[in-house]
Amino acid sequence: MKNKKIYYFHHCIIIMEINMDKLIEKIDNMSIQIINKLDTLEARILNIEHRLGYSNACLQNENLKELKIEKLESNSKDIHNALQYRDYRSIIYLMKKIYKNTENGSHHYPIRITGKRSYEYYENKQWIPDLYGHHIINTISLNMQNLFLQHNNLDEFDRESFMLNQQFIYKLTDDKYKRLLFKNIVEEIRINSFDMVRH
Numbered sequence: 001m002k003n004k005k006i007y008y009f010h011h012c013i014i015i016m017e018i019n020m021d022k023l024i025e026k027i028d029n030m031s032i033q034i035i036n037k038l039d040t041l042e043a044r045i046l047n048i049e050h051r052l053g054y055s056n057a058c059l060q061n062e063n064l065k066e067l068k069i070e071k072l073e074s075n076s077k078d079i080h081n082a083l084q085y086r087d088y089r090s091i092i093y094l095m096k097k098i099y100k101n102t103e104n105g106s107h108h109y110p111i112r113i114t115g116k117r118s119y120e121y122y123e124n125k126q127w128i129p130d131l132y133g134h135h136i137i138n139t140i141s142l143n144m145q146n147l148f149l150q151h152n153n154l155d156e157f158d159r160e161s162f163m164l165n166q167q168f169i170y171k172l173t174d175d176k177y178k179r180l181l182f183k184n185i186v187e188e189i190r191i192n193s194f195d196m197v198r199h
Contacts, residue, residue: 048129065099067110067121069139072098072147079151083161086168088184091144095188108192111136111185119186137182145172 078097082090100108110122120127121136130136152165171177 062107062122062125063104064101064107064110064122066123067099067136067139068123069142072143074098074147076151076156079148080156083148083152083157083165083168086164088181090148090168091140091181092184092188094144094147095140095185100192109189111189113186113189113193133182133186137178137185140185141172141178141181145169148172 072094074094074097078094082093084090085093095109099110102108107122112120112122112127114120114129117132119130119133119136121130121139122128128135148165148169152162152169154162157165172181
């Protein structure tokens, strides 16, 4: 009986040692994975820092209107021309009038494409990363919406046009519509880009 207890105890110790070895092996594997992920993150950070350093070196040459939330100015004729479309073309039309600078050597807009789904916008004399372009589309939508609201009144438009304009202006708050709008903005930027950053 005593020998059985010793055998059982000894067997339990062996099983615990085996489980301990497996646990140590798992911890070692996880440590290697964590180190690899940290190395990858560090490489990405260095890449971003390098790109930002490159961007900052070029700041002196940029002659662009900054992309920021602000009250935009435009004449009534341009607003009327833009609101004839009541779709993405209204935004592109005003972007060309307000933001586009064809005399700037490297970029015509304060937006540039840096990857498949990554962008940068120009503000405070620097290029700021905007993964997926959320800041860009929200800024443009809000600025254009406010600009249209300033001019869309019954003194400038008949009642029917005023109502149709209001419907379009309201759509600029809809996330689904903003995604569709952003695709057209990206295409406009792509057409007017000289030097997309390549990875």
